[in-house]
Amino acid sequence: MSSVTSADGTRIAFERTGNGQPVILVDGAMCYRDSGPMRPLAEQLAKDFTVYLYDRRGRGESGDTAPYSPRREIEDIEALVKDAGGSAHLFGISSGAVLALEAANAGLPVRGLALYEPPLIVDDTRDPVPxxxxxxxxxxxxxxxxxxxxxxxxxxxxxxxxxxxxxxxxxxxxxxxxxxxxxxxxxxxIGDLQSGRPLPADRWTSLTATTLVLDGGKSPTWIRNGTRALADVLPTARYDTLPGQTHMVKPTALAPALAEFFGAH
Structure with a gap:
């Protein structure tokens, strides 16, 4: 286990595995290196990439510093990017997809950005989160x-x-x-992105990284609608669906799509 120090002094724990272009994996809610989908995904991607598997702040072996701010989580990713040599690919899943998107939009040197099912509620296909x-x-x-x-x-x-x-x-x-x-x-x-309203067209205009936005063919309508809506408003995105997958996507289905995308960028 290695670590980097974020801008506010917080220690962020990570593992580095594989060889090739660096890819940083950003977990969703309640997940970290030893609990969640990223370790088996890292094992798949390590065949072609140097994969950074890290604990988001407050989880696993990473520290935490009050008060919390999403900006601090972006700074955590920035510290990992610096360790990776100054630029990296980013992959985020669920709420981690929103965090990865905000990090890339904030100007971090991201080569390629891949997002799987950010939990956006953009219409009336499910109730908003009040x-x-x-x-x-x-x-x-x-x-x-x-x-x-x-x-x-x-x-x-x-x-x-x-x-x-x-x-x-x-x-x-x-x-x-x-x-x-x-x-x-x-x-x-996530902020106000689960309100049931259409996504703002001017929120991610600073994004320059080529972006792949993915969902699962068996996922609920509301999350697929949100994923597609995000792809439509991002200036550099393309949208694709992994057949037969749900929000609990299988690494064996996800890894080939990511490897193809990151390998081309």
Whole structure:
């Protein structure tokens, strides 16, 4: 395990594997190096790239510094880009896709940007996330009610009630609740992009990196609509669908699309 120091002094833990152009993987909510989809994806990509697998701040072995700001997470990625030699490809999934997009739009030297299913609500195909819901999430975290915060999050991402009930009996529950305090971070990154309104056309006009925006062919209509809408407003994007995939995308399906895209840039 290695680490970089972010601009505010926070230690960000990462692993580097493989050889080739650098690719930094940006996790979604509640995920980190040892819990989530990125390690098996890194193993696939390491055949062709130098892959950076890191713990977002507040997770795993990375530090955390109050007060939180999405800008600080962008600075974390910037520190990793510097370690990678000054430029890198970025891949983000779910809320991590929004973070990766904001980092590239902020001017980080990104060669190629790939995004999988950012959780954007842009129409009436599902209910928006109301501001008061996020306020309650913050309150649960502040009061140390991590289990309640996780259950709240799972309900809003439409995990079936039976699965939510059973999950607290699984070994993974401890890992999940261990990073529950970072759930408000993801909603700060997403901001007002789950309001049910169309995406602003002028939000990401500084983006220069060629961008691949992906969704899964079996994912819900609302998230596919949001993904397609994002591709339509980004100045440098193309949109594609991975047949048969859902939000829980299989690394064996995702890695070839990323390798082809990053290899061409």
């Amino acid at each position: 501001p008061e819901w996020v306020t309650e999430l913050r309150r649960e975290v502040a009061e140390g009610r991590r289990g309640d915060a996780v259950r709240r999050f799972m309900r809003v991402v439409q995990v079936p009630a039976v699965a939510i009930f059973l999950m607290r009996f699984l070994p993974a529950w401890r890992k999940i609740t261990g990073v529950a305090h970072t759930l408000p971070y993801d909603f700060e990154v």
